[in-house]
Amino acid sequence: MRAxxxxxxxxxxxxxxxxxxxxxxxxxxxxxxxYQTSGPGDATARTRTALQAGTTTIAVVGGxxxxxxxxxxxxxxxxxxxxxxxPINPGAALAILPAGTGDDFARGLRESRAPLMTWIDKFxxxxxxxxxxxxxxxxxxxxxxxxxxxxxxxxxASTMGIGGETAxxxxxxxxxxxxxxxxxxxxxxxxxxxxxxxxxxxxxTVDGRTVADGLMNLVAVANxxxxxxxxxxxxxxxxxxxxxxxVTACGLTRANVVTELSRIHTGGHVNNPKVxxxxxxxxxxxxxxxxxxxxxxxxxxxxGVTPVQFQVLPGALRFVI
Numbered sequence: 001m002r003a004x005x006x007x008x009x010x011x012x013x014x015x016x017x018x019x020x021x022x023x024x025x026x027x028x029x030x031x032x033x034x035y036q037t038s039g040p041g042d043a044t045a046r047t048r049t050a051l052q053a054g055t056t057t058i059a060v061v062g063g064x065x066x067x068x069x070x071x072x073x074x075x076x077x078x079x080x081x082x083x084x085x086x087p088i089n090p091g092a093a094l095a096i097l098p099a100g101t102g103d104d105f106a107r108g109l110r111e112s113r114a115p116l117m118t119w120i121d122k123f124x125x126x127x128x129x130x131x132x133x134x135x136x137x138x139x140x141x142x143x144x145x146x147x148x149x150x151x152x153x154x155x156x157a158s159t160m161g162i163g164g165e166t167a168x169x170x171x172x173x174x175x176x177x178x179x180x181x182x183x184x185x186x187x188x189x190x191x192x193x194x195x196x197x198x199x200x201x202x203x204x205t206v207d208g209r210t211v212a213d214g215l216m217n218l219v220a221v222a223n224x225x226x227x228x229x230x231x232x233x234x235x236x237x238x239x240x241x242x243x244x245x246x247v248t249a250c251g252l253t254r255a256n257v258v259t260e261l262s263r264i265h266t267g268g269h270v271n272n273p274k275v276x277x278x279x280x281x282x283x284x285x286x287x288x289x290x291x292x293x294x295x296x297x298x299x300x301x302x303x304g305v306t307p308v309q310f311q312v313l314p315g316a317l318r319f320v321i
Contacts, residue, residue, distance in 0.1 A: 003032040003058065004035060004057070005059045006035050007062065008066040011066060011101075021061060030123075040301075044073040052088060059123055059320075063102065063103055065100070067096055067105060068153065068156065068298065070094060072152060075087055084311070090318075091318070093318040094317060094319050094320065095320035098116065107230070135321065137315035139313060141153070141158070141298075142154075142310070143309065145306065145307075157220060157221065157237075159296075160296050160297075200215065200287060206246050206283050211246065211278045214251070217257060220233040220247040221244055221283055225238070230265050232266065236279070240315065244280060245279055248278075249275045251274050282311045283309065284309045
């Protein structure tokens with residue numbers, strides 16, 4: 001069975017990387033079908049169709065957003081949102097050929113940036129060899145936003161508060177900004193979000209225990225190590241530990257936020273007593289007033305608003321690493 005390669009042609013680096021990827025795959029004799037996405041949700045639909053038809057390997061040429069949409073396509077949702085989604089084909093595997101702005105999930109898998117050829121070689125080896133030797137089981141997060149009514153899959157991390165506002169600003173940046181580094185684009189957006197942000201009361205519960213209840217600057221739920229263009233929200237986050245990491249920041253002034261933005265890339269923000277990290281399997285993030293609903297981003301895509309619940313699905317997805 002041929003591999004399917006899903007291509008986001010508007011991702012930051014696709015125009016430059018896809019010709020190189022094609023040459024390497026063709027030289028290695030890999031049989032594949034390529035598909036260019038046409039809009040939001042397209043990668044999810046195409047992935048589900050391919051898996052139902054028997055495809056067992058799907059790769060993404062794009063960034064975290066396209067990777068997340070593709071990962072969602074590996075799962076079939078139940079008519080009842082209370083029933084956890086199930087993999088369409090548990091033996092199928094997802095791969096990344098990074099071409100996005102931040103490529104945070106790929107960076108977190110190896111705990112550092114890796115050259116594109118590293119990922120191409122991994123993909124070629126997977127297409128040639130046994131699945132057990134080239135892919136690993138990783139966790140994913142099952143989310144319910146918009147008042148716990150809209151289901152989605154989160155692969156890497158989700159942020160609310162200033163983080164959600166920042167992601168929305170990154171998404172609408174123009175062509176000029178897209179030529180800048182991912183880190184700089186996220187910092188630009190964060191400064192703009194900070195200027196208009198207002199705190200609102202948020203209640204956070206992890207495995208039924210309230211861990212925060214008060215005026216909130218930011219809430220993040222992490223599965224991977226990096227998010228937001230290299231920000232290390234939780235230095236202990238791991239994609240295969242069966243846990244989600246919940247980061248809350250309460251009562252920070254704007255000056256405090258600017259300071260922590262400069263430290264978050266190394267995890268130094270965890271030393272601030274107003275920043276807490278809690279691990280668990282189910283988290284609920286609730287804004288109690290309709291006008292206080294916070295934008296919610298997951299893997300760089302704006303998914304909806306709070307209230308939201310996340311539940312970890314341990315080892316639910318095979319990933320080429």
